Each structure stands twice: as structure tokens, then as C-alpha cells.
Amino acid sequence: MKFFYFSFVNPNLIKHISDQQLLDNFYADHNNKWLGILLERYTLLLFGVCMKYLKNEEEAKDAVQQIFFKVIVELEKYKVTYFKSWIYMIAKNHCLMQLRKKQESTSIDLSDKIIAADGFEEENIYLQNEQLTESIYEALQELSKEQKQCITLFYLEKRSYHEIADRTGFTLMQVKSYIQNGKRNLKLMLEKKMNQ
Amino acid sequence: MNNDLFNILANNSNIDTQKLIDYLNDKLSYKERNEVERWITDNEIANDAVEGLQQLKNKKNLQAYVDQLNKNLQNQLQQKKQRNQKRRIKEYPWIYFTIIAILVLCIIAYLVIRNTLH
Numbered sequence: 456m457k458f459f460y461f462s463f464v465n466p467n468l469i470k471h472i473s474d475q476q477l478l479d480n481f482y483a484d485h486n487n488k489w490l491g492i493l494l495e496r497y498t499l500l501l502f503g504v505c506m507k508y509l510k511n512e513e514e515a516k517d518a519v520q521q522i523f524f525k526v527i528v529e530l531e532k533y534k535v536t537y538f539k540s541w542i543y544m545i546a547k548n549h550c551l552m553q554l555r556k557k558q559e560s561t562s563i564d565l566s567d568k569i570i571a572a573d574g575f576e577e578e579n580i581y582l583q584n585e586q587l588t589e590s591i592y593e594a595l596q597e598l599s600k601e602q603k604q605c606i607t608l609f610y611l612e613k614r615s616y617h618e619i620a621d622r623t624g625f626t627l628m629q630v631k632s633y634i635q636n637g638k639r640n641l642k643l644m645l646e647k648k649m650n651q
Numbered sequence: 652m653n654n655d656l657f658n659i660l661a662n663n664s665n666i667d668t669q670k671l672i673d674y675l676n677d678k679l680s681y682k683e684r685n686e687v688e689r690w691i692t693d694n695e696i697a698n699d700a701v702e703g704l705q706q707l708k709n710k711k712n713l714q715a716y717v718d719q720l721n722k723n724l725q726n727q728l729q730q731k732k733q734r735n736q737k738r739r740i741k742e743y744p745w746i747y748f749t750i751i752a753i754l755v756l757c758i759i760a761y762l763v764i765r766n767t768l769h
Binding site: 490491494495496497498499500501502503504505506507508510512515519520523524527539542543546547609610613614615616617618631634635638 | 672688702703713717720724725729731
């Protein structure tokens with residue numbers, strides 16, 4: 456009973472509350488209820504991230520609990536703004552530390568500019584004007600043939616990875632990579648055009 | 652067409668745990684798969700997580716894992732609450748001392764007044 460003091464909260468009522476709003480509520484009244492709701496949104500994602508790096512179910516489950524503990528302690532000390540990027544960084548660093556402890560060499564790249572990338576994402580640029588549409592269309596034509604094909608099928612025709620792989624003959628990994636790199640290139644080209 | 656082009660730049664809304672589990676268990680329609688995959692493309696954490704979750708041998712147990720981890724999380728939060736309460740007592744002992752002192756004084760005053768009246 457005592458452990459489920461916020462389990463009565465209707466999930467549909469809290470679904471629309473953003474991560475930032477939940478954090479602000481927590482900073483305002485320090486009620487753990489908000490932290491519980493916020494962290495539960497990330498349980499599966501954290502488990503997945505830990506699985507990716509640790510490759511062991513039990514170790515991944517332990518790691519998630521340790522990450523939760525760290526997050527609970529750290530959130531009391533600091534005001535966090537980009538929660539998703541922050542918790543991702545904590546999880547990744549924790550897994551890398553675990554791997555280092557086991558003295559295994561790893562070539563995981565730590566230099567991801569997570570905060571910077573997500574900062575751009577959080578800005579939620581959605582400038583709907585003719586000029587931008589034209590710029591996106593032009594930038595799309597400048598992508599490599601594979602990237603253009605995958606981006607078009609994924610975003611314009613709303614096909615799934617599997618469907619795209621079936622249609623193009625690429626592997627699933629290639630499809631994913633063409634979409635991610637294509638989107639990144641598209642953003643870079645648009646930024647360049649806007650700065651001109 | 653214009654809106655579809657804007658979709659490339661738009662940030663896709665969050666996908667909840669149940670939908671992600673359904674995606675991993677191949678229970679979604681092609682349209683829903685596209686929705687989840689657009690979200691994955693935009694989120695580094697989701698991208699890494701799906702890669703990790705796809706390594707699981709038995710994805711049917713995912714919901715049970717999540718439930719167990721959430722239960723443990725609630726335990727951790729409950730323990731933190733209790734620790735905070737204990738710390739508050741330790742940090743402000745004079746408040747409790749003052750309350751006890753006032754109560755004792757009230758009892759003494761009552762006894763003195765009663766004895767005096769008698």
C-alpha cells in the first residue's frame with residue numbers, strides 16, 4: 456500500500472503533461488509523485504539503452520535502478536532543463552562506467568553533442584512559409600540518391616522501415632542510416648541556406 | 652505535399668511505453684510503425700533504446716520488466732521521502748524541543764494554578 460501512493464493517478468489525465476511541466480511541479484513542491492510519473496515514462500527507454508551497452512538483461516535492470524537513484528539524488532541538487540537529453544547522458548555515462556569497471560575496451564563515441572542537438576530540437580522550428588517549403592524541396596534534391604529515396608518513402612509516403620527495405624532492397628540498418636543521415640544533411644543544408 | 656515536406660523537420664510527439672512494446676512485438680499496422688519509427692529517428696535515446704530492446708530474446712516479458720522496475724522506482728521514492736522526513740527532524744531539533752517545552756510548561760502552569768486555587 457505505502458509503495459503505491461501515486462498509483463491512483465489516471466494515466467490519461469497526466470499523458471498531456473510535458474516532462475518540463477512535471478519537473479517544474481517537482482521543483483515547486485518537491486512532491487515525489489511528479490518524479491515518479493516523469494521517470495516511469497523513461498523506464499523502458501533506459502532499459503533499452505542499458506541493454507544496448509551492457510548486453511545482459513540482469514545487468515541492464517540493475518543499471519536502470521542505479522540510474523533512477525542517481526537521477527533522484529541529482530534532481531534535488533540541480534535544476535535540469537533538457538530532461539530527455541540529460542537522463543540519456545546519465546544513462547550512457549553510467550553504462551560506459553560499468554563497462555570500464557569490467558575493463559572491457561569499447562569504442563563507443565562519447566563526443567555526441569547531445570545537448571546542442573537537442574537544443575535545436577527543443578526549439579521546435581516550424582516555420583510554415585512558401586520559401587521554406589521551396590528550400591526543403593531543393594535540399595531534398597541535393598541529397599544522395601539513396602537518402603532522397605528513403606526520406607521520400609519515410610516522410611512523404613509514410614512507409615515503415617520494413618516496407619522501404621522491401622521496396623528498395625536495402626537492409627533495415629541501411630534504411631535507418633539513410634533516413635537519419637538524410638534528415639541531418641537536410642537540416643544542415645537548410646541552416647546554411649537560411650544563414651545566406 | 653507542403654505539409655508532408657514540413658513533417659520532415661517537425662518533431663514527432665512522444666510514443667508511450669505500450670505502443671513501443673507493441674512495436675517491438677510487431678503488433679502495429681504499417682502506418683503506426685511509421686509513426687513510431689519517425690519518433691525513433693528524432694530521438695537519440697529512443698534510437699539507442701530500440702537497438703538495445705531488439706537484442707532481447709523474449710520480448711513478451713517486456714511489460715513485466717517495466718512493471719518490476721517501476722515498482723522498484725516507487726520503493727526508491729518512498730525511501731527518499733522517509734529519509735527526508737528523518738533529516739528534517741535532525742536538521743530542526745529545536746522546533747520539536749520548543750514544542751515539548753511549551754507543553755511541559757502548560758502542564759506545570761495548570762498544576763500550579765490548580766494547587767493555588769485549592
